[in-house]
Amino acid sequence: MTRAYLDNAASTPIRDEVVKVITHTLKYSLGNPSSVQHSYGREARSILEESRICIAKNIKASPSEIIFTSGGTEANNLVLRSSVLDLGIRHIITSQLEHPSVLQTIIYLSVRYKISVDFISINEKGILDFNNMEEILKKNVYKKTLVSLMYANNEIGNLLEVDQVIFLCKKYNAYFHSDTIQVIGNIPINMEKLNFDFATASAHKFYGPKGIGFVFIRNNILKKIKPFITGGGQENGIRSGTENIHGIAGLSEALRLSCCNFASYIKKMQYLKSYCISELQKIIPNIIFNGLSSHPEKSIPSILNFLYPTKKDHLLYFHLDLMGVSVSKGSSCNSKKKRSHVIQSIITDRCLLNKTMPIRISFGIFNEKKDIDLLVKALQKIGK
Structure with missing residues (x-):
């Protein structure tokens, strides 16, 4: 796979x-x-x-x-x-x-x-x-x-x-x-x-x-x-x-x-992040990006966090994993918790939290455009 x-x-x-x-x-x-x-x-x-x-x-x-x-x-x-x-x-x-x-x-x-x-x-x-x-x-x-x-x-x-x-x-x-x-x-x-x-x-x-x-x-x-x-x-x-x-x-x-190699790595990360944002906006109407992760000048190039509308709750991440995509809901030290303390601190709308799950995508120097394409396809399948 x-x-x-x-x-x-x-x-x-x-x-x-x-x-x-x-x-x-x-x-x-x-x-x-x-x-x-x-x-x-x-x-x-x-x-x-x-x-x-x-x-x-x-x-x-x-x-x-x-x-x-x-x-x-x-x-x-x-x-x-x-x-x-x-x-x-x-x-x-x-x-x-x-x-x-x-x-x-x-x-x-x-x-x-x-x-x-x-x-x-x-x-x-x-x-x-x-x-x-x-x-x-x-x-x-x-x-x-x-x-x-x-x-x-x-x-x-x-x-x-x-x-x-x-x-x-x-x-x-x-x-x-x-x-x-x-x-x-x-x-x-x-x-x-x-x-x-x-x-x-x-x-x-x-x-x-x-x-x-x-x-x-x-x-x-x-x-x-x-x-x-x-x-x-x-x-x-x-x-x-x-x-x-x-x-x-x-x-x-x-x-x-x-x-x-900072200059080339940062440039690559910024490209991947920008591409990921544009592709997610195509498949998720009114997508909500958490924090400043979608603002290139105010966030680190390697991290993008957004809310995905789903009723699958915590199983979302396992479904993505079965489709070959490894992402997380936040800090690995908080993996046992249903909701990240960071997300709960900035999103006060409980109704919104109950209808969505946060997805943290974090890029690395070994990632390519095809990795984002695989993520987008997997999300489209889950949404159907």
Whole structure:
């Protein structure tokens, strides 16, 4: 059966070049990077630090600001928990659109450590109200505050107006954490120009291996962070444990390859998205695109989210899968829920929600026009 994989926001296929790097590292790098007394350990250490340098170079950061983790969820947890425990954060500002690894961790911290939490108002397109954000910051100016907002939403693709957030954080002396998991490796990012205090990344979102990611922590903050995992003192003393050398090497190679080809990849993604929008409009009268996903200048090129009129409820995705089309209703971490918390946050019309199902299409560099054609044909069959 011909298949179309259109769930790249959940996980991307791994590149052949990355597989080669991982395989070579697994086969020939047998040393522990902390065992620098012999050549095997020093070789592993060299791979680790060269990878760190490569990653830092591609996001315009210092190598010492890169701390490796098991992925995006751990990276977000590290930032949020360390901010409360080590930086003395007593107030967190976020939105209802964040990833579960952010929202659930914030809820836990608010209960466990009596941290006050405010959610920025959003409209039906998922646009944040920055006047409301400033009101919240002003009201809590005497509390140590962390603002946690994702750069590109993983369900509706909205791009955050980061310059506005950075301006307000600086004005009110708040720390800024951005979940950049859909951004790093997919669009250019420059930490020299963006005044983020923390940012997070996961390799399997940009054609690298699963189970490896990193957190960016600004150097002036890094020295204040105590061990998140204790033991051997690896990763600047923050995350103990023998580093995943083959995963790190694969992450580094995946990021390097993406950064070398951003212009062509973004152009391709924009074409696929534009074509998909026009084809969907032909078969679905008055189609509703969620958030700003259909606005090319205000959303990430790889994500398109819309409401599909159907009575098949959650079986819609299985019907599409049987026809060879892989899509999702939103974040894979929310797959057990009937409705995405993001969609429920921006669509207040319950009647509309009951008559439709959200479909998230997320494009990747290996997708072609024929994948969209297969999706459209499958939707037409389901609609009959």
